[in-house]
Amino acid sequence: MKIKLLSALFFFVCQFSFSQTEKLLKGVVSSENFLLYNVDVINKNSKKSVKTNEKGEFVIQAKVNDSLLFYVKDYHIKRLKVTPGQIEQNNFQVIMLKNAEELKEVLITNMPSLELSKDKKYEQSKLDEYATEKFDNNEGFQAMRRGAFVNGLNFVTIGKKLLQLFSNEKEPKKESPVEIEFTTLAKNICDQKFYLETLKLKPDEIDLFLQFCEADPGSKKLKENNNVLNMMDFLSAKNIEFQKLKK
Template sequence: MKQFLLFFSCFLISIVSFAQEGDVKANIINAEDDSPLQNVHVLNLNRVIGTITNDKGDFSIPAAVNDTLFFSYLGFKSIKIRVTNDLLKNPGTKIQLTELAYTLEEVILQPFELTGYLEIDNKYVPVERNYRYSISGLPTGYEAGSYSPGAITRVLGAIFNPADLLHNMFGKKPKQLRKLRKMQEEDQIRNLLTTKFDREVLLEILELERNDLDEILQHCNYSKSFISTANDLQILDALSECYEEFKVLNRK
């Protein structure tokens, strides 16, 4: 009798485990007219894997119960969905995305006293240059922002006085760092990040706030210009470089 109960318990556990993991197969449509949406990026934030929808709006992605799926599409509001048993067991579920409504605000252009002659006018247009400094022993350089006599001093100060913020990020969050490495290896995610500038995917996967992300990059001596204009893939690579350099300094 005891053997039968043990076998029955194992059988039930296997059924439950099977039901809790598999492939989510669903269909993405426009909430406005129910038309299928092609090339929607679908990311499993827990497993750091991604895929895109086909021309019929269909996709399939490995997931387990309680994983979070993140949907991103240009011109539409990004959404997150928690995976349930019903979602795993019912392929073809319709998921709606809503178009974003953009309001154009008044733009005030700061006037320059231009003459119409390029040779003269280009002297009045401000140009911001960012400089990177190579440090012996480290694989990459540091960006110090606009050139100034004290720029290299700020770089060396940042390197030889590691900030608590970097320790908190790189020393106490191994899960986020594993995700960081996975993001660099996943082609679908890298392709998505090249087209994005809003840091939305990075913040969701790394579980960071926007202010924290900017502060980390500033402590790694990336200029404000780079932080505000780089695409999300460049930011991902910058974070990775910063982490690798932090490991080198920590070993020393």
């Protein structure tokens, strides 16, 4: 009887130590028979993360009951819990589903009719353009390319066009920076399933919740350094405050 009891106790201790020891877990991420590259594989328990290589392969430290998150743009977030069998086989096969494409709203407006200006300068510029176009297509332009000189060339028009060309090249192009709103960024990083199932929010509460998060100065830091793990931690912490306000 004592021998059986000791054997059972030894087996229990081995199983417990096995489940508490981190091991290198290997796996492959794919979708519709295509291997997915650069997928974020995150161990939510240890806060460690890696990315898949060109063959969709990854290696990450994990132990039994650890929660793994798989995230890549345009795909649904995959959540899996590590089992003893997966640790023993060490051959994780992860299949991700692509997000359904949504058609963006297209706004069509009536274009205002254009009226020709009666200004003499405008008319003169149009005449100059017409003369230049006619000159480019006639034999005189081709002769000038061959080194010949032709009478009646419109040098004034040519000079204007060359001056305009050089002035446009000297003007630096100004590009205004595009700033992404926190609400848009949060929706792109975390799918709707995260808000409904993980945060337990109602569909009509999501926008209000994100506006509440945007009022926090910490949201600006996430806009500068957006990371899926940081975003989830921030939203989870703000959700606790949000739920208290609802009571």
